[in-house]
Amino acid sequence: MRAAVLRRFGAPLEVGELPDPTPGPGEALVRVRAVGICGTDLKITSGAFSTTPLPIVPGHEVAGELASPVEGMAPGQRVACYVYDPCGTCLWCRLGQDTLCPASRRIGFDRDGGLAEYVVVPARNLLPFGEGLPFELAGVAMDAVTAPWRALVRRAAVRAGETVVVGGAGGLGLSGVQIARSLGARVAAIDPVASHRDLAVEVGAELAVAPDDVDRVRAWAGEGADVGFEASGSREGFLAVLATLRPGGRLVCCGYRPGLEYGLDSARLVLGEITLPGSRNGSREDARAALRAVEEGKVRPRVMERLPLAEVNRALELLRAGDVRGRVVVCP
Numbered sequence: 563m564r565a566a567v568l569r570r571f572g573a574p575l576e577v578g579e580l581p582d583p584t585p586g587p588g589e590a591l592v593r594v595r596a597v598g599i600c601g602t603d604l605k606i607t608s609g610a611f612s613t614t615p616l617p618i619v620p621g622h623e624v625a626g627e628l629a630s631p632v633e634g635m636a637p638g639q640r641v642a643c644y645v646y647d648p649c650g651t652c653l654w655c656r657l658g659q660d661t662l663c664p665a666s667r668r669i670g671f672d673r674d675g676g677l678a679e680y681v682v683v684p685a686r687n688l689l690p691f692g693e694g695l696p697f698e699l700a701g702v703a704m705d706a707v708t709a710p711w712r713a714l715v716r717r718a719a720v721r722a723g724e725t726v727v728v729g730g731a732g733g734l735g736l737s738g739v740q741i742a743r744s745l746g747a748r749v750a751a752i753d754p755v756a757s758h759r760d761l762a763v764e765v766g767a768e769l770a771v772a773p774d775d776v777d778r779v780r781a782w783a784g785e786g787a788d789v790g791f792e793a794s795g796s797r798e799g800f801l802a803v804l805a806t807l808r809p810g811g812r813l814v815c816c817g818y819r820p821g822l823e824y825g826l827d828s829a830r831l832v833l834g835e836i837t838l839p840g841s842r843n844g845s846r847e848d849a850r851a852a853l854r855a856v857e858e859g860k861v862r863p864r865v866m867e868r869l870p871l872a873e874v875n876r877a878l879e880l881l882r883a884g885d886v887r888g889r890v891v892v893c894p
């Protein structure tokens with residue numbers, strides 16, 4: 563099969579032939595139809611994670627067609643692939659915190675992912691969806707919708723009528739705007755790039771400002787915002803969102819960069835009673851709910867461009883240059 567392989571950190575992916583993978587017990591073969599490319603792929607390919615094995619086929623926002631027999635599903639079934647593979651028995655699995663399971667081997671992070679014609683995934687990670695949903699949206703849902711879904715629904719528990727400030731209007735942030743809206747919240751966004759701000763307004767933010775203009779968001783929120791959703795993974799983004807929060811507000815963080823420190827004023831945290839949950843992708847149930855939200859049209863991930871596998875390095879370049887509005891999708 564054709565596949566894009568990372569052989570050395572910092573080097574371009576090599577597109578070439580690999581043997582077709584064979585599913586083991588409890589696994590399924592998926593013919594890949596779409597893979598979302600996200601900021602995490604830049605971290606993986608640059609070697610930001612010490613756990614990444616080489617060589618590896620990256621790609622974790624995967625959707626395609628089932629290509630091997632699996633109980634309860636016919637070959638050809640359209641499926642999205644949940645990223646994590648929690649053991650089901652450890653402390654975190656028992657608590658429903660699937661993404662914290664230390665035994666989990668993630669698709670495209672710890673085992674081969676979707677930037678290939680075929681991928682092998684745990685059969686229980688297959689999330690079926692119907693004809694009406696394009697593959698590219700189902701793939702993107704596995705991270706760019708699942709992550710903000712968990713952050714806003716489970717971790718920050720956003721309620722109708724609350725104000726939510728989204729930091730970073732990229733793939734995660736734009737989904738975050740729509741999820742917050744679907745929960746009945748009013749939404750503002752912060753992003754340094756004008757075209758990103760325009761998109762945030764297009765998908766439902768009442769206003770979108772640059773990080774040096776947060777006073778306008780504070781004024782919009784009255785006493786300050788109830789909830790911040792940090793998706794930029796930058797210090798400016800974090801501090802800008804924090805600056806808009808009311809005392810007693812919650813700031814849920816989805817963006818990150820290994821080694822990046824935010825520098826939070828301890829008095830602001832304590833005297834302002836800020837709740838500060840981190841949020842990591844989502845459980846299998848979160849992914850299922852996120853996929854359903856996309857299928858029902860509550861969230862519509864933005865896809866800027868579709869590229870063939872041969873142009874996967876161009877997709878990564880576009881993202882690195884910050885030229886991406888929403889998501890770039892590779893279709894092997």
Ligand SMILES: [Zn+2]
Nearest residue numbers: 600602623705
């Ligand atoms: Zn991703």
Ligand SMILES: [Zn+2]
Nearest residue numbers: 649652655663
């Ligand atoms: Zn576990």
